[in-house]
Amino acid sequence: MQHQQAKGEGKGLPLSSTPPPDYLASDTNPPGDQSLAIELRKISKRFGSVQANKDIDLKVERGTIHGIVGENGAGKSTLMSILYGFYQADKGEILINGKPAKIKSSRDAISAGIGMVHQHFMLVDTFSVLENVILGAEQSAMLKASEENAREALQQLSDEYQMSVPLDAPVGDLPVGQQQRTEILKALYRNAEILILDEPTGVLTPQEADQLFRVLQALKDRGVTIILITHKLREIMDVTDNVSVLRLGEIVATQRTADTSTTELAELMVGRKLQTQQFKKVDNPGGENGIAVHNLTVTDDRGLTRVDNVSFEVKRGEIVGIAGVAGNGQSTLLEVLAGIQSPDTGSFTINNHQANANSPITPKEMREIGVQHVPEDRLRLGLVKSFTAAESSVLGYQNRKRFNWRMFLNIRSIRAACKKLMQAFDVRPPDPKLRSSSFSGGNQQKLILARELDKSPSVLLVGQPTRGVDIGAIELIHQKIIEIRDANCAVLLVSVELDEIMTLSDRILVMFEGRIVGTMKGGEADKTTLGLMMANALDDAA
Amino acid sequence: MSTSNIELPAWIEILLIPILNILMALFFAGLIIFAIGENPIDAVRIMLNGAFGYDEGVGYTLYYTTNFIFTGLAVAIAFHARLFNIGGEGQAYIAGLGVGLAFLALDGVLPAFLLIPIGILAAALFGALWALIPAWLQAYRGSHIVITTIMFNFIASSLMVYLLVNVLIKPGSMSPETREFTEQSWLPFMHEVLGIFGIEVTRTPLNVSFILALVCCLLVWIYIWKTRWGYALRTAGQSEAAAIYAGIKPKRIIIITMSISGALAGLVAVNEIMGVHHRVILNFTAGYGFTGIAVALMGRNHPVGIIMASLLFGVLYQGGAELAFEMPKITREMVVAIQGLIILFSGALALMLRPVIVKIWLAIKPVPSAMQHG
Secondary structure, X not given: OHHHHHHHHHHHOOOOOOOOOHHHOHHHOOOOOOOEEEXXXXXXXXEOOEEEEEEEEEEEXXXXXXXXXXXXXXXXXXXXXXXXXXXXXXXXXXXXXXXXXXXXXXXXXXXXOEEEEOOOOOOOOOOEHHHHHXXXXXXXXOHHHHHHHHHHHHHHHHHHOOXXXXXXXXXXXXXXXXXXXXXXXXXXXXXXXXXXXXXXXXXXXXXXXXXXXXXXXXXXXOOOEEEEEOOOHHHHHHHOOEEEEEEOOEEEEEEEHHHOOHHHHHHHHHOOOOOOOOOOOOOOOOOOEEEEEEEEEEEOOOXXXXXXXXXXXXXXXXXXXXXXXXXXXXHHHHHHHOOOOOOOEEEEEEOOEEEEOOOOOOHHHHHHOOEEEEOOOHHHHHOOOOOEHHHXXXXXXXXXXXXEEOOEEOHHHHHHHHHHHHHHOOOOOOOOOOEHHHOOHHHHHHHHHHHHHOOOOOXXXXXXXXXXXXXXXHHHHHHHHHHHHHOOOEEEEEOOXXXXXXXXXXXXXXXXXXXXXXXEEHHHOOHHHHHHHHOOOHHHHO | OOOOOOOOOHHXXXXXXXXXXXXXXXXXXXXXXXXXXXXXXXXXXXXXXHHHOOHHHHHHHHHHHHHHHHHHHHHHHHHHOOOOOOOHHHHHHHHHHHHHHHHHHXXXXXXXXXXXXXXXHHHHHHHHHHHHHHHHHHHHHOOXXXXXXXXXXXXXXHHHHHHHHHXXXXXXXOOOXXXXXXXXXXXXXXXXXXXXXXXXXXXXXXXOHXXXXXXXXXXXXXXXXXXXXXXXXXXXXXXXXXXXXXOOOHHHHHHHHHHHHHHHHHOHHHHHHHHHHOOOOOOOOOOHHHXXXXXXXXXXXXXXXXXXXXXXXXXXXXXXXXXXXXXXXXXXXXXXXXXXHHHHHHHHOOOOOHHHHHHHXXXXXXXXXXXXXX
């Protein structure tokens, strides 16, 4: 859908629109509104044939929190990159505090009072918080003086906003929440009056997210303007004053948050009605074990324990979800069960085949015994970006008889099979000859899921099935996972999205620092308890 | 904004950009020729005439082309597995040792229809073995293959000097080379083959290994794009993680690919030893292995591109020799400089023009195709 519309738009686009409106001539500019921290007028940006932003008008009032939501590829990141000087808009203008601003680099943005907290932190792990903050803003050739000045300023800032961070600790040793604070301090130290946060809660526990929102509230009370980019609608409802929805490069609505609802926002984002998903939970499935893990321990190359003495079972006809903040061993666990890594001690039985350090099962053998794996990192593992969709659709199955004829790959049967997968899972566009990288995240994911589910797995390992996937595709992906469970498959689901875990799982395990620290039934799980478990703070709270 | 991930139509990527690169190189070469007081247009005319103007020139051009195809393919197939085989020179050299040992032992004993396949196999096998050691070191010990293959060139060179001077030298000879092999082991020359069909051409070193080179192009193309092994090779080259996920063993791919690569480079010895010299001599590889890197780069690692790039280098070698002969002011070294310019523009600076062309293409592109952004 997105594809076709983009195509339609592209056609009418190139310079065929009306002559530039007269406000583009600077002498006739209407004066900017002083109460607006940021005003964007008719911002357009095109990458090749893709209209990433089209005639964006956005007004952000000073001292408010303004949310921007939209699906992947809706143009949020492009818009913020324009505001922060990474890209130049093709046309349109930016007004900061009512005055036209030329932002050609992030340096310009910083001097205009804009600070940005990226989704992936731009910090040097081995530097201390203090060193990170002054990096690029040193006041003299020798660091000593800058550090002393900064220390005082930072102390004030962190007192003012209750953001305590150990200034001399290496950033790499800090928890993610504190790293994020470092990023915020960095921006504030550069006198940012406008703060852009890009998907700030993706890596945080619910509790850390709450702390972040308290900080944002405090910043707002001191007059800082905040732009919050997220795809989590609940956060928008909780903390923002106004919200703008982007779809296919255009702003489709800007509203007072109080006057809208998550349902309405979701529908605006997708452009159609959405059904709420409710799946029946399976309680105490009677079947045999699909996966049984016994005292599994895995250490990585650096000798760090990634999975620490873990034991659990997944029955056939059951979805077990593993919740946890990213980086607490879930990914490693999944890779071990898929045969990609081998365990150090302990063992596991998967679809009645036993594996341990001395007798590992390879990924190839896993596929043969009916264990299918939808990997977490689909771009790195799940498909090969430069391959055609058809080629990617046999990744892992390239040696199967039906795809080969003597020594040759049977391109025709591969394409036909790919076409069938695409139809069954609604992959758009359904063109097996298109490069894998040309598909959107959701369609890539649907193709991978189609490839694995097509082999009728009796054990399915799924990692982050909907990360970076559009809302529209999420419905279908969830539906398919439930269907395979109902076909008596044992499903192990790893996801950092609590909502997803709670929607799909019949049983939830929580991992923290490689250990399983809690178990809940899917039907009885609540966010607060899970959140506390994810931070391993349940006992403290009780 | 980065343009590297924007797709261009094949004809721009494979034809237009390489041609523009060559034209730029020729332009700068022309400036140099102009600066020393010769006419650049005349120089090009002499070069082309030398390469294509008469049958002897064509023979020499294609004879050089043969070597470049072998070494270009060797670099290209390794490149698809993201391995940089800089060792074609050494692999070809050691392959010559293989041919030499086989023929010194067997050439008086076996008939031609056995000797020639044995010679080809010996060349491929020795080339493969010489590539296998760096491959093994890369796969199981993590030694970088660029470094090891370069060093193996030096080892090969020293080893061959030692063997030719001390061991394999024809008894009583002053020159470090083996005895001449018996005629049963000689590959037929093209002028001989054509002579059978009644086509009279001048005697040149061009021999039937040119056909072998074209067959290799076809086989490499089939292997990389049409078989499951090539699929595994490309997967491992694109993403090691995806390969492991797909049950492909990257270490095995390194070993297999480098063996094939070394074998292809080794076939230079078939052209040189079995086809032309009929004995093992010092430095018969004459830099073909290194030029193969430029050939592969220029041919975009595709067999068709490699044939065209090899032909270009064949023209440069043969036409360049002619040029040095006809225009005394243009020395042999000057010709090497012109070759260097072409390598520079179509190898090292191959993508210099691409961003500009992408911009032009996007501006004039007829119907915008749908692409995802994100």
